[in-house]
Amino acid sequence: MNKILIGSLAIIIAALLWSLDGTFLRPKLYTLPSVMVVFIEHMLGFLVLLPFLIIHRAQIKFLNKKDWLAIFWIALFGGALGTTFITKAFFLTGFKDISVVILLQKFQPIFAIILAAIFLRERFPKRFYLYAATAVVGGYFVTFKDPLTLANLTTTSAMVATFSLLAAFSWGSSTTFGKYSIKKISNGLLSALRFGLTALIMLIPAFKYFSQFPSVSGAQWDVFATIVITSGAVAMFLYYFGLKKIPASVATLCELAWPVSAIFLDYFLNNNVLSGSQLAGALLLFASVYQATSLNRSHTIVGTVQQGNKFGGELDMRTANLDPALAKNMPKGLYICHVSLGNNYFQGLLYYGLNSLTEKDCLEVHILNFDKDIYGKNIAITTDRYIRLPKKFTTPTELAKQLKKDLQMTET
Numbered sequence: 001m002n003k004i005l006i007g008s009l010a011i012i013i014a015a016l017l018w019s020l021d022g023t024f025l026r027p028k029l030y031t032l033p034s035v036m037v038v039f040i041e042h043m044l045g046f047l048v049l050l051p052f053l054i055i056h057r058a059q060i061k062f063l064n065k066k067d068w069l070a071i072f073w074i075a076l077f078g079g080a081l082g083t084t085f086i087t088k089a090f091f092l093t094g095f096k097d098i099s100v101v102i103l104l105q106k107f108q109p110i111f112a113i114i115l116a117a118i119f120l121r122e123r124f125p126k127r128f129y130l131y132a133a134t135a136v137v138g139g140y141f142v143t144f145k146d147p148l149t150l151a152n153l154t155t156t157s158a159m160v161a162t163f164s165l166l167a168a169f170s171w172g173s174s175t176t177f178g179k180y181s182i183k184k185i186s187n188g189l190l191s192a193l194r195f196g197l198t199a200l201i202m203l204i205p206a207f208k209y210f211s212q213f214p215s216v217s218g219a220q221w222d223v224f225a226t227i228v229i230t231s232g233a234v235a236m237f238l239y240y241f242g243l244k245k246i247p248a249s250v251a252t253l254c255e256l257a258w259p260v261s262a263i264f265l266d267y268f269l270n271n272n273v274l275s276g277s278q279l280a281g282a283l284l285l286f287a288s289v290y291q292a293t294s295l296n297r298s299h300t301i302v303g304t305v306q307q308g309n310k311f312g313g314e315l316d317m318r319t320a321n322l323d324p325a326l327a328k329n330m331p332k333g334l335y336i337c338h339v340s341l342g343n344n345y346f347q348g349l350l351y352y353g354l355n356s357l358t359e360k361d362c363l364e365v366h367i368l369n370f371d372k373d374i375y376g377k378n379i380a381i382t383t384d385r386y387i388r389l390p391k392k393f394t395t396p397t398e399l400a401k402q403l404k405k406d407l408q409m410t411e412t
Contacts, residue, residue: 007245008254014239015257021231022102023265026087027095028223032216034087039199039206040216040224042079045233046195052188052237053196059185067184070177071193078174079198085167092160096272100157102262103142103282104164106289110135111172113292131292138288139165141281142274179243187240195233256286299330301350301363301381305374317403319351319364320374322381327352327363334387334406339367340380346370349406350381353390356399 029037063071089101110132141147143161181190228234243251259282266272274282303322332353339348348367355362365381387406393399 007242007251010238010242011246011251011254012257014235014242015255016261017231017235017238018258019102019262019265021227021235022086022090022098023262023269025223025227025231026090027270029220030091030095032220033206033209033212034084034091035202035205036209036212037087038080038083039202041227041232042083042195042198042202044224044228045236046192046199048228048233049188049192049195049237052186053192056186056189059189062184067181070181071190072197073177074174074181074190075194075197076201077170078178079194080201082167082170082174083198084202085163085170089160089163089167092156092163095270098270099259099263099266099272099274100143100278101160101164101167102259103285104139104161105168105171106256106259106285107135107139107165107168108172108175109289110292111169112176115173115176128292131288135285135288135292138281138283138285141277142285143278143281145275145278147277147281178240182240182244187237187244190240191233191237194236299327299335299383301326301330302378305377305379307375317366317400318371319366320379322363322365322379324352324361324363330383331386333389335383336385336387337365337381337383339365340382341367341374341377348381349387350383351390354392356391356393 026037086101086105090098093101113128114132139161144155144157178190185193242254246254263274263282301322303326305320306322330352333351335350335352337348337350339346346367346369348365350363350365352363353361365379391402393402
């Protein structure tokens with residue numbers, strides 16, 4: 001069984017466990033304050049994950065300030081705020097039509113891409129913003145059973161949608177920083193740090209509810225224990241395990257198991273049914289998000305290195321040129337990529353688009369820390385992340401300045 005299949009199964013199982021949480025487990029905690037629920041489930045989850053913190057503690061010394069900021073962001077937004085917002089959304093619905101809350105979480109990848117554009121100064125084709133706007137329309141139809149009623153924005157459904165979208169934003173941003181953090185530490189350690197820091201953060205708002213701890217029933221403690229070993233600590237461990245093995249594009253598709261399974265569970269367990277307009281909105285939302293996130297999909301190109309115009313060498317940035325026809329189904333622009341040359345692997349920058357100096361389309365890769373002639377050799381290139389649109393330069397000096405900025409992107 002290859003690692004792509006194992007990683008995909010891990011994320012699908014995690015997604016199914018999240019569906020079980022909202023439709024079956026969390027409703028039984030309805031009488032408790034939401035911040036108290038979030039604190040207890042993360043405190044218990046941290047205790048379960050503590051062995052991973054002990055086993056992998058040596059990895060902690062390799063974390064720098066940026067790494068700790070990323071992990072703190074994951075705990076604050078992915079753990080504390082995201083879980084609190086979605087718990088509030090569930091509680092506001094009275095656990096009716098909870099499929100709406102879960103469907104709106106499909107905005108997560110859009111928020112993640114927008115944050116990447118802000119923090120990493122990435123730019124995307126206009127069609128991304130068109131698809132994002134279409135997703136908002138789909139989300140509106142998902143939220144309201146009667147979408148043509150003008151008073152919708154003042155209803156409880158509007159508040160449910162607000163908290164759901166806040167949760168989507170929180171988790172979307174957490175995913176962005178999670179992909180950064182998971183490269184340096186094990187999934188078990190990242191899960192333990194996330195739950196431990198979240199418990200510390202939630203200690204402050206939950207403190208005023210400590211007097212209510214004796215009122216938590218034995219049945220509710222059983223629910224907390226079940227959450228920890230299913231949709232809580234265990235699901236998060238499986239999610240990071242899968243995320244470490246598969247591209248983000250595959251993970252996004254696997255996560256669809258969450259809303260799809262939640263709709264069925266909501267029907268069979270709670271007898272809740274989406275209206276025709278809500279189902280149509282869900283389809284529009286899925287299709288729009290799928291298209292909007294297309295730039296984050298991995299693309300693999302295999303080809304033979306050709307003789308180029310040698311402009312790269314003049315700019316002190318040699319490139320390996322390939323036939324542009326190999327990338328005809330790939331959006332034009334600059335990508336961070338991995339290059340396989342024989343049994344060796346390198347990081348690189350792949351550009352597909354108009355060459356300003358020749359006025360022709362080109363496909364070329366700059367291999368980092370590599371300076372050998374490989375004309376006529378076969379190489380395999382897999383894109384990791386889209387950086388920017390193609391740009392037109394009038395002089396080699398302008399191009400050289402941009403290339404220096406692009407190289408800095410490989411360090412983020």
